[in-house]
Amino acid sequence: MSQSTFIPRGKHLIAGEWVGGGETFASSPAHGPSHPFSAGTVEDVNRAAEAAEEAFWTFAYASRETRAVFLETIADEIEARGAAITEIGTQESGLPAARLEGERGRTVGQLRLFADHIRKGDYLDRRIDQALPERKPQPRPEIRLIQRPIGPVAVFGASNFPLAFSTAGGDTAAALAAGCPVVVKGHSAHPGTGEIVAEAILAAIEKTGMPRGVFSLVQGGSRAVGEALVQHPLIKAVGFTGSLTGGRALFNLCAARPEPIPFFGELGSVNPMFVLPEALKARADTLGQGWAGSLAMGAGQFCTNPGIAVVPEGSDGDAFIAATKTALEAVQPQTMLTDGIAKAYAEGSDRFNSRNSVKPLLQTKSDGRTASPNLYEVEADAFMEDHTLGEEVFGPLGLVVRTKSDERMIELAKNLQGQLTATIHMDAGDAPLARKLLPVLERKAGRVLANGFPTGVEVVDAMVHGGPYPASTNFGATSVGTLSIRRFLRPVSFQNIPTDVLPEDLA
Template sequence: MTFTPHGRHLIAGEWIATDETFRNEPAWGQADHFSVGTIELIDRAAQAAEKAFWAYGYSTREERAAFLNAIADEIEARGPEITGIGTRETGLPEARLNAERGRTTGQLRLFARTILEGEYLDRRHDPALPDRQPLPRPDLRLIQRPIGPVAVFGASNFPLAFSVAGGDTASALAAGCPVVVKGHSAHPGTSEIVAEAIHAAIRGCGVHPGVFSLVQGGDRKVGSALVQHPLIRGVGFTGSLGGGRALFDLCAARPEPIPFFGELGSVNPMFILPEALKARGAQIGQGWTVSMTGSAGQLCTKPGIAIVPEGAAGDALVAATAEALATVAPQTMLTAAMADAYRAGKARLDAGNPVRPVHVTNSTGRDVGPNLYEVPASAFLSDHSLAEEVFGPLGLVVRVPSIGTMQELALGLAGQLTATLHMDAGDAQVAARLMPVLERKAGRILINGYPTGVEVCDAMVHGGPYPASTNFGATSVGTMAIRRFLRPVCYQNLPAELLPADLG
């Protein structure tokens, strides 16, 4: 069955059209028309979310878990239609969309189980000590409580797992916070069908309709109005550094500032240590190729930089990577604008010395090929632009003359989502020297792996020091993501009948 979008916004249970429309830009097939979001719609959605909070924010964990599971059920019921329009809009292959849909429903169900278990509430109790000297202690209880309506910006590169019903929405709903989603214009049809799934779950569970709204399209003023609306209490964002930083600044400049949880990108450096390089450099290069080019390199965890010792073993790794890249066919990027940005990033490296092209392809339109470049560590250290993310299937090898230079390079890196050490047993001392630096630079450290493929589980951290994210104490993936939309409240000497039910 083929899904045909109707192109309207969902505002507190009502599908609403506006006079102005925009068209999506599918990778193939006919474009569809969608209503353009307005500041007035943002206000209606935020007002409805605030009304819903007084019911949903005080609902039971059992009720919210049932709602999350119902959303997952409704998404699964629309599986083929979601994949159909998702592949058409984004150019991503069916297998990728099917896997991402499974991840989306899986994290909804995981969050449902998490809130039922209750550990996320971090409940604490210090009983009263009336006879303590010199002063008695009151009865003190602590629990995490939802913050209120949350704004979520859909991501371009994950039309399901980081968008309308993705991790930010799922974790906010799990916490007890209504959500207003600003859909991404790269895949509005996919956003619409997922919103229909959430709408069906709202009706089936009898949840207040203001708990979820979707506003499509609109210029920057619409997004700005969302983060600046006085009823919005927090923001979840996955996207570019420039766009995320602008929204972050707006959140901080509000009369009452609110938290902005932005995941803004990363080059995810890999450090290839000497013994591992000698033992299996070619294998590492081949694995890097798979990770670098997966989903056309449009993953925020794509390892874009490999730090490789100088010498014959390093030359062999570079050659093996280039050989593997030569077998990778062109892939379709999510939008024409992203393909243009990829070519612009490549053009910076094509400028010549000291950057050396290793494997270079040309591209037109949305279809792009992989590219590989090499640069001496001295040049990399003196030119900060070489450490900027190129979104797409492009890698940069940085050749280092010594372990000391490798450590200097690590110290100079900005904050990262991930950092990887490829090592063998003989590299343990070198790895130990790098570890304190990498702990300060990255939210996730890997040994002998590749950072693409972010497991949704209790221990995952998908965040890191700025500019990888705007809040180094949070994660946008995994069960700890729920904590972003909660705040601790302490209750002193309250009678049992006034305490939250979860403290009873």
Template sequence: MTFTPHGKHLVAGEWVGADHSFSSTPAHGPVHEFSTGTVDLVNRAVEAAEEAFWSYGYTTREERAAFLDAIADEIEARADAITEIGTQETGLPEARLQGERGRTTGQLRLFAEHIRKGDYLDRRHDKALPDRQPLPRPDLRMIQRPIGPVAVFGASNFPLAFSTAGGDTASALAAGCPVVVKGHPAHPGTGEIVAEAIHAAIARTGMPKGVFSFIHGDSHEVGAALVQHPLIKAVGFTGSLRGGRALFDLCAARPEPIPFFGELGSINPCFVLPQALAARGKAIAEGWTGSLTMGAGQFCTNPGLVILPEGDTAESFTEAARAALADPAGQVMLTDGIAEAYRQGAGRVAALASAVVETESPGRNALPNIYKTSADDFLRDHALGEEVFGPLGLIVTTRDEDQMLELARGLEGQLTATLQMDEGDTPLARRLMPVLERKAGRVMANGWPTGVEVCDAMVHGGPYPASTNFGATSVGTLAIRRFLRLVCFQNLPEALLPEDLRG
């Protein structure tokens, strides 16, 4: 099955065009034209979402679960076409797109099962105590309720799992919130075919047409109009620190400020402790370079920073990393702009640190770069701690345990932090743990952060600038809580209570 995009927007159940268009920039394959989104289209989509909320927000959990399952089914029915256009637009290999499609449909079905169970509602009931002295207690019931229309921004690096029908959309729809998606211009055709799948699922399950809209856009105007629309009640975003912070500020400056759930940037530090370094430094170096270069380093959990004690073992680690990348293979990056930003980032680090592996990355290709510096220099220059999106790693050596702890305390918020440790490293690890727990949303031992399990216990978020809301996760079933709010009902007759509170 070959898919040829029509380049239109899905607004309130209709595919509509616009006066202007932009061209896709695929890594290979045909170029397609796509209508450029407008403020008017945003208004129409959001107003339709608000109208849909009056019915969709009050559907049963089973009805919404069936809708999520239907979206997964419709995505799978278009599997080959999604893989074909996804690989063309992004340059990602077929196996990666197939795996990501499985993750996308898997998380849709996970949320369907999650809401069927009903635990997420956090229902509580304090029965009336009319005879209590000195004052009686009223009957109080509490439940989580959907907040209203949600805006979602597609991510550049995950064209399926963090985009049109990705985790933000799945969790918002599961909560009972209509969604308006701004598609990412790096993969507009992929976004469009997934939007078609959701459109088909809407028709199949009889959901209101405004429950989902999809708007193409290659400018900031559409995104700004979306987050500033007074009917939008929350925003889900995965992308750059600069772009996310700009949208966050717009959300905060609204007459009615709304939550902006942005996942923005992280260098995901890995602390290699002394005994582990001495016992298996070569294996750790090889594992690090493998994780660092996976997918051209285009993961938000890419382990861009390694901290280890200085000395002979650090030199051996460095040589092992150099040897592991002795004959690196170039990988295609998602866009020309990302490739250029990677080159600029590598140049910035090269001016501040010593080269271990230094390469030239022409065009849209990326080759790995590794640099090395001391903890003194790292602590002195904030620029060394900034994320470089791509296969670039920085090795930082520390004088002693106290300086390793000092470096940990000086880090900004992270998505992940890793300890490479053996049993004898436990005392130092214990000293680091209170710091790492405050710095990261996920702390792990003897593994690598690339690869985020979609499950109940996962946290994909962290203190700023890793994300804009440290109490939220964008992966796992707890992601649904971003799009819910607590409502307490006092002395209401049962006939007026939400269905999930009756009985």
């Protein structure tokens, strides 16, 4: 087998073994050959969870250096399979090779960033209160605090990021960095890509001597398989990136367990942009062109796609719309990730077409698995009365919301649901309005930015990729950046424990 050719086994990876048998499903690539894959079962989930629990007792108590080397070795093994990953990834997803190569770079960069981060140890938030034996009326004991891994974590692969939010993506990397074994429920949209990345993780397990149950991949399967995973008593947290409907169903199952567990779901967002008057007057054309580029990037299949632009009424706003429309008209049809996503995009467009309050500015017909941009306009009053207009449409669809005054713009912002991002486009003369708008937006979004577009999420210490519901199910967490590791830790206090008994990082 050459580096650039990969023929999937079509099996699950459970505790170091490739396991098949039972029912199968066929992959549905955008181009290239289809392959058969074993469909996961409840028994596969049980075996993987039990192996993860067994591995926890070794992996969770390994040194930070040991885990850091493991993460770096996974990155090395993914890079060693780079050409083959790109080949099957482009076939399954329809994404261009350059996008997959960039996503692979982000994935391995994230693994190495997390390795460096845990080596430093700051994420452990160690606190020590010395004993005060002479304190009156009662002496104070010595108390030490440290963050400890919580146990096996379930991760659901995302449809729109075959690498960065899937098998070895952010949730998996964060859990492993924290010291938690992982069971991945692979996404049926890219099972071959998931398998070759799992192969890289297995190679890293073998090279570094990690317990074999530290990682498992269960492919495909019915809805019952995902439900069994989040309800398994040995699973202690869940990481999920996907639809609001599917995520909310799994969230409810986690909450209804005899032992409820945290569900860290990133569910969807329309990522509104607020274009303030002075910026609009100075650069309406540039802003419209920039918005069109962000809307259409990757066929609009980003969770940070800015689907709504809030724009003042008047000629400057008209110029912004004209520039956006012209730029979108030049966008060629793009292949979407799955047939299901393409169908949902068409249904979302139909929803806008059916609203009398919504004015079509650019209407296109999407055929099969391809998508073309659509653009609509609505008045602020009608937008606030119809909350369905503020729901995510996954694809290159933009909605311009027109406001009559600064006060109406702020009221609209207060009316929004939770978002991953919110953007302010402003010039110096817009600062007074921006100062009024910013406190509203910080309550609505996990990331607020100025004079940019939110597509593209930097993997850095200060990044927050999350937000109030329905953007995510836990507003205090992020799925990107080093802070994401804290999702899979919990604080433990140790009182008067002898130092030769304490965890190594606290002694």
